[in-house]
Amino acid sequence: xxxxxxxxxxxxxxxxxxxxxxxxVSGTGGGICLRDGDRVVVAPSGVQKERMRPEQMFAIxxxxxxxxxxxxxxxxxxxxxxxxxxxxxxRGAGAVIHSHSIHAVMATLLFDAEFSVSHLEMIKGISGHAxxxxxxxxxxxxxARECDLAEALGEAIVAWPRTHAxxxxxxxxxxWGADWIAAKTHAExxxxxxxxxxEMRRAGIPTVMxxxxxxxxxxxGRAGTANRT
Amino acid sequence: xxxxxxxxxxxxxxxxxxxxxxxxVSGTGGGICLRDGDRVVVAPSGVQKERMRPEQMFAIxxxxxxxxxxxxxxxxxxxxxxxxxxxxxxRGAGAVIHSHSIHAVMATLLFDAEFSVSHLEMIKGISGHAxxxxxxxxxxxxxARECDLAEALGEAIVAWPRTHAxxxxxxxxxxWGADWIAAKTHAExxxxxxxxxxEMRRAGIPTVMxxxxxxxxxxxGRAGTANRT
Amino acid sequence: xxxxxxxxxxxxxxxxxxxxxxxxVSGTGGGICLRDGDRVVVAPSGVQKERMRPEQMFAIxxxxxxxxxxxxxxxxxxxxxxxxxxxxxxRGAGAVIHSHSIHAVMATLLFDAEFSVSHLEMIKGISGHAxxxxxxxxxxxxxARECDLAEALGEAIVAWPRTHAxxxxxxxxxxWGADWIAAKTHAExxxxxxxxxxEMRRAGIPTVMxxxxxxxxxxxGRAGTANRT
Amino acid sequence: xxxxxxxxxxxxxxxxxxxxxxxxVSGTGGGICLRDGDRVVVAPSGVQKERMRPEQMFAIxxxxxxxxxxxxxxxxxxxxxxxxxxxxxxRGAGAVIHSHSIHAVMATLLFDAEFSVSHLEMIKGISGHAxxxxxxxxxxxxxARECDLAEALGEAIVAWPRTHAxxxxxxxxxxWGADWIAAKTHAExxxxxxxxxxEMRRAGIPTVMxxxxxxxxxxxGRAGTANRT
Numbered sequence: 001x002x003x004x005x006x007x008x009x010x011x012x013x014x015x016x017x018x019x020x021x022x023x024x025v026s027g028t029g030g031g032i033c034l035r036d037g038d039r040v041v042v043a044p045s046g047v048q049k050e051r052m053r054p055e056q057m058f059a060i061x062x063x064x065x066x067x068x069x070x071x072x073x074x075x076x077x078x079x080x081x082x083x084x085x086x087x088x089x090x091r092g093a094g095a096v097i098h099s100h101s102i103h104a105v106m107a108t109l110l111f112d113a114e115f116s117v118s119h120l121e122m123i124k125g126i127s128g129h130a131x132x133x134x135x136x137x138x139x140x141x142x143x144a145r146e147c148d149l150a151e152a153l154g155e156a157i158v159a160w161p162r163t164h165a166x167x168x169x170x171x172x173x174x175x176w177g178a179d180w181i182a183a184k185t186h187a188e189x190x191x192x193x194x195x196x197x198x199e200m201r202r203a204g205i206p207t208v209m210x211x212x213x214x215x216x217x218x219x220x221g222r223a224g225t226a227n228r229t
Numbered sequence: 230x231x232x233x234x235x236x237x238x239x240x241x242x243x244x245x246x247x248x249x250x251x252x253x254v255s256g257t258g259g260g261i262c263l264r265d266g267d268r269v270v271v272a273p274s275g276v277q278k279e280r281m282r283p284e285q286m287f288a289i290x291x292x293x294x295x296x297x298x299x300x301x302x303x304x305x306x307x308x309x310x311x312x313x314x315x316x317x318x319x320r321g322a323g324a325v326i327h328s329h330s331i332h333a334v335m336a337t338l339l340f341d342a343e344f345s346v347s348h349l350e351m352i353k354g355i356s357g358h359a360x361x362x363x364x365x366x367x368x369x370x371x372x373a374r375e376c377d378l379a380e381a382l383g384e385a386i387v388a389w390p391r392t393h394a395x396x397x398x399x400x401x402x403x404x405w406g407a408d409w410i411a412a413k414t415h416a417e418x419x420x421x422x423x424x425x426x427x428e429m430r431r432a433g434i435p436t437v438m439x440x441x442x443x444x445x446x447x448x449x450g451r452a453g454t455a456n457r458t
Numbered sequence: 459x460x461x462x463x464x465x466x467x468x469x470x471x472x473x474x475x476x477x478x479x480x481x482x483v484s485g486t487g488g489g490i491c492l493r494d495g496d497r498v499v500v501a502p503s504g505v506q507k508e509r510m511r512p513e514q515m516f517a518i519x520x521x522x523x524x525x526x527x528x529x530x531x532x533x534x535x536x537x538x539x540x541x542x543x544x545x546x547x548x549r550g551a552g553a554v555i556h557s558h559s560i561h562a563v564m565a566t567l568l569f570d571a572e573f574s575v576s577h578l579e580m581i582k583g584i585s586g587h588a589x590x591x592x593x594x595x596x597x598x599x600x601x602a603r604e605c606d607l608a609e610a611l612g613e614a615i616v617a618w619p620r621t622h623a624x625x626x627x628x629x630x631x632x633x634w635g636a637d638w639i640a641a642k643t644h645a646e647x648x649x650x651x652x653x654x655x656x657e658m659r660r661a662g663i664p665t666v667m668x669x670x671x672x673x674x675x676x677x678x679g680r681a682g683t684a685n686r687t
Numbered sequence: 688x689x690x691x692x693x694x695x696x697x698x699x700x701x702x703x704x705x706x707x708x709x710x711x712v713s714g715t716g717g718g719i720c721l722r723d724g725d726r727v728v729v730a731p732s733g734v735q736k737e738r739m740r741p742e743q744m745f746a747i748x749x750x751x752x753x754x755x756x757x758x759x760x761x762x763x764x765x766x767x768x769x770x771x772x773x774x775x776x777x778r779g780a781g782a783v784i785h786s787h788s789i790h791a792v793m794a795t796l797l798f799d800a801e802f803s804v805s806h807l808e809m810i811k812g813i814s815g816h817a818x819x820x821x822x823x824x825x826x827x828x829x830x831a832r833e834c835d836l837a838e839a840l841g842e843a844i845v846a847w848p849r850t851h852a853x854x855x856x857x858x859x860x861x862x863w864g865a866d867w868i869a870a871k872t873h874a875e876x877x878x879x880x881x882x883x884x885x886e887m888r889r890a891g892i893p894t895v896m897x898x899x900x901x902x903x904x905x906x907x908g909r910a911g912t913a914n915r916t
Contacts, residue, residue, distance in 0.1 A: 027354035027418040048410060100351065102425060109434050121829060121858035122787065125714035131831050142350060144360045171350035181735060189714040196789060202432070203889070205796050241628035256583035256647040277639060329580065331654060338663050371579060373589050431661070485812035485876040558809065560883060567892050600808060602818045606740060629808035660890070 008034045008041040009054035011180065017041065020050035024099040024191070030172065033084040034180055035094045039067055042084065042178060044075040064108055081180075082150040083174060090157045093176035095183035100172040103195040108139050108169045110201050115139060115167055117197050117207045127182065127191035134208055135193065136160065139167040165190050230423075235272040237263045238283035240409065245272065249279035253328040253420070259401065261411055262313040263324045268296055271313065273304040291318060292429050311379040312403060319386045322405035324412035325343050329401040332424040334434045337398045339430050342394055344368060353419035356411065357391055363437055364422065365389065368396040394419050465510035466492045466499040469638065476499065478508035482649070488630065491542040492638055493552045497525055498542065502533040520547060540608040543630055548615045549622075549635035553641035558630040561653040566597050566627045568659050573625055575596060575655050575665045583647035585640065592666055593651065594618065597625040600647040625646050655660055695721045695728040696741035698867065703730065706784070707737035711874070716787040717859065720771040721867055725777060726754055731762040747777060768860055769837040777844045778851075780863035780869035787859040790882040795826050795856045797888050802826060802854055804884050804894045812876035814869065815849055821895055822880065823847065826854040852877050 007012065015032055019025045025032075030049060033042045039059045043052055059068040064085055066077070078084075080087040080098050087093040107115050115137040117123065123135045138156040143149050149168060156166045164186050165175040175190055177183035197207045235243065244261055248254045254261075259278060260311040262271045268288045272281055288297040293314055295306070307313075309327050316322040336344050344366040346352065352364045367385040372378050376399060385395045393415050394404040398453055406412035426436045464472065471489055477483045483490075487508060491500045497517045501510055516535040517526040522543055524535070536542075538556050545551040565573050573595040575581065581593045596614040601607050611632060614624045622644050623633040633648055635641035655665045693701065702719055706712045712719075712792055717736060720729045726746045745764040746755040751772055753764070765771075767785050774780040794802050802824040804810065810822045825843040830836050836855060843853045851873050852862040862877055864870035884894045 026421065027351060027414050029351060029354060029418075048413070100421070102421065102428070105349070105425060106428055106432070109429065110432065119829070119857050120792070121855070122714060122716060125716060131829060138772060142348070142360060168350070170348050184735070185714050191717075192713065192787075192789065199789070199793055200796065203793070203797065255650065256580060256643050258580060258583060258647075277642070329650075331650065331657070334578070334654060335657055335661070338658065339661065371577070371589060397579070399577050485809060485872050486881065487812060487876075506871070514813060558879070560879065560886070563807070563883060564886055564890070567887065568890065600806070626808070628806050657775060 005178075007054065009057040010035045012041060012043055013052045013054055013058060015180070015184065016049040016052055019097070019099070022101070022191075023099045024187070025049040026096070026100065029100040031080050032097045032183075033078070033081070033088075033096050035088055038062060040081075040084065040088060042078045042081050044070065045078050047075070060085075079146040082147050083153050085177040086150060086154040086157055087174065090154060091176060092178070093183065094178050095180040096174060097183050098172065098174050098188045099187060099191065101191050101194065102167040103191055103198060104167060104173040105170060106198045107194040108167050108171070110198060111139060113139060114193070115197065116192050117200075119194055119209045120193060120196060122189045122192045122196070126164060126183055127177070127186070137163055137165050137167050137173075137190070140171055142169050142171045236283065237265045241270060241272055241286060242281045242283055244409070244413065245278040245281055247348065248328070251330070251420075253326070253330045254278040258327075258329040260307050260309050260327045261412075262307070262310070262317075262325050264317055267291060269310075269313065269317060271307045271310050274307050276304070285437040288332070289314075295347065302447060308375040309403075311376050312382050315379060315383045315386055316403065316405040320405060321407070323407050324409040325403060325405040326412050326416045327401065327403050328416060328420065330420050330423065331353055332420055332427060333396060333402040334399060335427045336394050336423040337400070339427060340368060342368060344423070344426065346429075348438045349422060349425060351418045351421045351425070354414055355393060356406070356415070365457070366392055366394050366396050366419070367403075368398055371398050371400045377454065465512065466494045467515040470499060470501055470515060471510045471512055473638070473642065474510055477555070477557070479650075480559070482555070482559045482645070483507040484558065487556075487558040489536050489538050489556045490641075491536070491546075491554050492537070493546055496520060498539075498546060500536045500539050500542065502528065503531070518543075518603060518648060539606045540605050541611050544608060544612040544615055545632065545634040548612060549634060550636070551641065552637040554632060554634040555645045556630065556632050557645060557649065559649050559652065559677050561649055561656060562631040563628060564656045565652040566625050566629070568655040569597060571597060573652070573655065574657075575651055577667045578651060578654060580650045580654070582646045583643055584622060585635070585644070593627050595621055595623050595625050595631075595648070597627055599630045600627050694741065695723045696744040699728060699730055699738045699744060700739045700741055702867070702871065703736040703739055706786070709788070709799050709878075711784070711786040711788045711878070712736040713787065716785075718765050718767050718785045719870075720765070720768070720775075722775055722781045722806050725749060727768075727771065728837045729765045729768050729771065731757065732765050734762070747772075769834050770840050772861040773837060773841045773844055774861065777841060778863060779865070781865050781872065782867040782876045783861060783863040784870050785859065785861050786874060786878065788878050788881065790878055790885060791854060791860040792857060794840045794881040795854050795858070796824060798887060800826060802881070802884065804880055804887075807880060807883060809876045809879045809883070812872055813851060814864070814873070824860075824877070826848055826851050826856055829856050829858045 012032055012034060016025060024030055028046050031043055033040050042058050044056050056070045056075060060081060060116060084096040087096045116134050118134040119132055121131060123129050124131055129135055138160045140152040140156050153166055165173050167173045175187045177186045183207050200207050241261055241263060245254060253259055257275050257325050260272055262269050271287050273285050285299045285304060287308060290296055313325040316325045345363050347363045348361060350360060352362060353360055358364055367389045369381040369385050382395055394402050396402045404416045406415045429436050468601045470490055470492060482488055483506050486504050489501055491498050497512060500516050502514050514528045514533060517540060519525055542554040545554045574592050576592040577590055579589060581587050581591060582589055587593055596618045598610040609626055623631050625631045635644045658665050697720055699721060703712060711717055715733050718730055720727050726889050729745050731743050743757045743762060747768060748754050771783040774783045803821050805821040806819055808818060810816050810820060811818055816822055825847045827839040827843050840853055852860050854860045862874045864873045
């Protein structure tokens with residue numbers, strides 16, 4: 001790995017500051033988790049994302065069990081934990097980013113069941129996708145409580161086996177990768193594509209071109225209904 | 230409180246620099262105050278917001294009386310002080326932010342007496358609000374002098390008991406919270422919602438969905454006229 | 459003056475870095491000068507604005523005579539110098555900012571001979587203007603060479619005695635103030651107003667309201683033709 | 688040269704961080720190379736652009752031969768290398784920037800074979816161009832693999848002898864200059880012009896005015912077909 005090693009808690013704090021500057025996490029929204037062997041390091045809930053400190057982190061097991069907690073008794077683990085674990089357990093993700101980017105939210109307001117674009121170079125930054133592919137991201141409906149999203153998120157992950165992201169209507173996106181670098185790269189590419197698609201729609205330009213190299217729904221998008229859990 | 234303690238004057242300088250980068254305070258506009266026991270720490274008027282120093286701060290009482298002033302005789306306390314005290318005295322706010330964000334101003338140009346949105350995840354970041362609620366922010370008319378806004382601001386605070394913000398037409402917004410963290414979180418969420426609503430209007434998408442869980446004007450928005458002072 | 463003293467050359471470098479981040483100066487465009495007694499400190503031409511160093515500055519007299527130059531023989535003083543001197547000599551400006559902000563350029567494409575807005579709080583940040591005033595900024599036509607703008611700029615400064623800025627069509631703006639703080643505050647307010655007017659036009663909202671308190675062209679805008687030089 | 692000398696590898700890392708903040712490089716996309724005598728210093732492929740380190744750089748010859756590589760065996764040189772060499776060998780470029788800016792991509796979606804603007808001051812920042820010139824940037828079609836772009840890029844460089852940039856449809860732009868300062872200045876000016884043209888189109892304003900001083904296709908744009916390689 002060409003990047004210098006950083007302790008997971010410190011790395012989460014560092015990334016969260018940079019995601020705050022990008023507009024992905026703010027208010028009480030958004031977050032990130034990192035897998036570290038059999039542990040998953042997650043930030044506390046309701047703490048300002050750009051001002052977190054490494055000693056405030058929680059560690060949970062792959063089954064969600066609490067393994068370690070910060071000294072401060074007022075802190076609780078992120079409400080996203082159950083959702084983060086879906087991508088970790090169903091896809092082997094090493095890191096998951098939850099973004100409240102306005103580009104993601106606008107994309108969910110302009111597309112129905114699936115976000116899709118084709119023929120944009122940035123698509124190549126998403127693992128397993130080529131330039132001419134139709135890139136599809138499933139959109140699930142939001143729920144009143146974040147933990148109630150877990151089941152629908154898990155179903156979408158299974159039903160769209162090629163995706164590395166799930167959009168949540170009027171809410172944001174969950175984006176993952178094999179390690180934190182892949183997750184961050186995916187998040188940058190997806191956010192760019194959400195923004196580009198919104199601007200293309202505004203300019204009256206179709207977001208999917210005819211004649212893509214990989215346009216069949218089985219291979220690019222949703223798996224057959226027989227595969228759904 | 231999971232955040233490290235900072236002396237109020239230093240914290241105001243730190244936050245003002247970050248609000249400058251967000252476009253909430255600039256020119257001579259915008260500001261922030263922090264309650265510290267029975268004192269309220271306020272910045273001077275007409276000083277560049279991103280270059281203030283802790284020794285330039287004023288302290289006033291909850292009745293507006295001047296308790297402490299900086300050595301520099303040229304400095305005067307912020308013209309927002311009377312407005313800040315409305316939120317502090319009528320709502321027990323621990324911090325108040327005055328934003329000139331262009332998203333707030335554009336929202337006041339696109340909505341009439343009330344700004345309202347529903348079914349956006351960021352609404353959950355506003356205390357006392359759920360995802361499906363109709364979030365309402367009253368809009369008061371601007372006045373030639375900032376101090377003349379105080380009465381209308383106080384009336385709106387009383388008439389809309391669930392709001393944590395008041396928009397001022399063609400001017401900006403006053404946003405508060407129980408402490409500086411809550412006020413800053415509210416400001417981030419409201420600003421996001423102002424921007425999202427402007428983009429939704431531009432795209433022809435209604436900002437309020439039918440069937441919200443909390444759509445009655447009594448509970449979400451303006452109190453009955455009998456309650457008005 | 460409540461700000462800490464900075465040596466003019468160092469202050470220019472500091473401000474230019476911050477204006478680069480705001481998008482006001484980039485490429486080879488934009489700049490700033492500061493008056494220091496009978497000298498005017500100006501940056502070199504064609505140097506990257508965000509990477510200038512204090513020892514690269516020039517000093518010129520109020521008549522444009524070169525008083526001091528950097529050791530590096532390859533450097534020439536900014537091509538804006540003759541334009542900067544117009545605001546200094548005709549208005550007593552202590553600092554002049556030349557911005558290439560895209561908001562300024564878009565404003566010159568959407569307005570004819572004059573940019574005008576009224577009833578926006580940020581107007582109060584421009585010296586001598588109240589909230590209900592019609593704020594007017596003259597727009598002069600661009601020329602192939604920057605030095606050829608000086609005469610038209612001087613005429614506009616005389617003909618619009620209340621303005622602290624002149625827009626240059628398809629080019630940008632010259633903005634000044636009594637000292638660097640006033641010039642920077644004006645530049646922040648004008649840039650905000652240029653952006654707001656562009657967004658208002660896009661949304662179909664008039665930029666000037668009827669019934670302003672100060673709508674006569676003599677007092678807010680252009681002086682009578684008899685006053686023109 | 689008025690800038691302080693920086694070792695090429697360190698300079699690439701420094702510039703890449705700043706281009707990341709500008710949105711020109713992100714995900715796995717975009718990059719920069721610097722010529723250093725008979726060597727060209729290029730960054731590795733697939734590394735986060737804003738977190739690169741000088742010891743990760745490659746050096747290649749003007750014929751593409753690998754001259755030096757980093758110790759880390761997992762690193763491979765940027766896939767842009769063959770494209771960078773086109774501008775270096777055909778135009779004597781000292782630095783080449785590959786941008787994924789969304790403004791560049793939107794410009795390729797709104798123009799056909801050529802991007803063109805005239806009468807914008809920022810055009811003067813492009814070497815060899817005056818304010819009234821029609822600035823033309825050829826647009827080549829994207830390919831599935833980045834290395835397959837090299838031939839079309841080389842042809843465009845030859846066919847449009849006055850350009851310092853080539854746009855790649857739905858992908859981004861390659862921009863160069865005589866040294867890194869000229870390349871960066873060109874990149875800032877071109878990106879500004881791409882954005883301005885997109886905003887002008889959105890507002891219904893033509894991007895080229897009649898009566899430019901240099902409107903003939905031979906002198907401003909594409910060379911005669913006889914010149915094509």
